[in-house]
Amino acid sequence: MNKSLRKAVIAGNWKMNKGRAEAKALIESLVPLVKDAGCDVLVCVPYTDLETALAAAAGTNIRVAAQNCHWAASGAFTGEISAAMLAELGVGAVIIGHSERRQYFGETDRTVNARVRAALDAGLQVILCVGELLGEREQNITGEDCSMQTKIALAGVSAGELERVIIAYEPVWAIGTGKTATADQADEVCGLIRGVIAGLYGKDAADALTIQYGGSMNAGNAEELLGKEHVDGGLIGGASLTAPDFAAIVAAAGK
Numbered sequence: 244m245n246k247s248l249r250k251a252v253i254a255g256n257w258k259m260n261k262g263r264a265e266a267k268a269l270i271e272s273l274v275p276l277v278k279d280a281g282c283d284v285l286v287c288v289p290y291t292d293l294e295t296a297l298a299a300a301a302g303t304n305i306r307v308a309a310q311n312c313h314w315a316a317s318g319a320f321t322g323e324i325s326a327a328m329l330a331e332l333g334v335g336a337v338i339i340g341h342s343e344r345r346q347y348f349g350e351t352d353r354t355v356n357a358r359v360r361a362a363l364d365a366g367l368q369v370i371l372c373v374g375e376l377l378g379e380r381e382q383n384i385t386g387e388d389c390s391m392q393t394k395i396a397l398a399g400v401s402a403g404e405l406e407r408v409i410i411a412y413e414p415v416w417a418i419g420t421g422k423t424a425t426a427d428q429a430d431e432v433c434g435l436i437r438g439v440i441a442g443l444y445g446k447d448a449a450d451a452l453t454i455q456y457g458g459s460m461n462a463g464n465a466e467e468l469l470g471k472e473h474v475d476g477g478l479i480g481g482a483s484l485t486a487p488d489f490a491a492i493v494a495a496a497g498k
């Protein structure tokens with residue numbers, strides 16, 4: 244069992260929710276609830292909340308992350324935000340390749356790779372999302388799909404840089420649907436992704452990599468999911484929007 248080698252990480256993905264006043268209030272109510280967390284705690288907030296969230300979380304164990312960044316350092320990319328801009332604000336981490344980016348905003352494995360590179364170059368930690376569609380699971384190609392997404396996303400990433408990468412396995416059919424993968428399904432695919440990392444970077448790197456599960460994780464199912472050997476944390480959408488629910492998941496990760 245190598246689970247004890249890895250840091251559990253619980254990250255809230257607020258998606259396009261919470262204005263600045265709400266962001267401040269949510270973080271302020273989270274602070275006392277998660278102050279003794281036995282895991283890393285992140286909130287991934289909308290760009291416009293970043294400064295507010297950083298101020299509200301200053302001096303606490305809550306870290307603030309963004310939900311995306313562009314692959315270029317600067318330039319003619321109207322509406323985009325670069326990784327260096329996030330780093331300058333004091334943001335430490337960023338989600339890359341979330342399935343909603345892939346589904347609604349034309350994100351591909353290649354652009355995910357370019358964004359991962361840019362984020363690492365700017366010194367950020369990356370939460371890299373991979374996961375299969377329902378049709379792919381039904382066709383029994385979950386393994387191939389997650390393996391390919393992982394390999395392409397990490398092209399050109401060195402073993403040293405991998406230490407700043409977390410992978411979030413998020414089956415697309417489980418996101419925001421209330422349908423959670425069973426703990427065994429989550430463990431199986433997280434284990435498979437760890438095998439892909441072992442093939443690319445060696446067993447020690449694979450044993451050290453934090454792999455999260457995401458997709459309708461909540462206070463009721465978190466403990467079982469997080470108890471699995473290969474599930475080292477969670478990327479939480481809906482249940483991260485209220486402090487008691489999110490804090491209960493953080494508490495489950497510390498057990």
Ligand code: PGA
Nearest residue numbers: 418419458459479480481
């Ligand atoms: P959910 O979202 O917890 O609402 O299913 C997870 C995610 O999309 O990161």
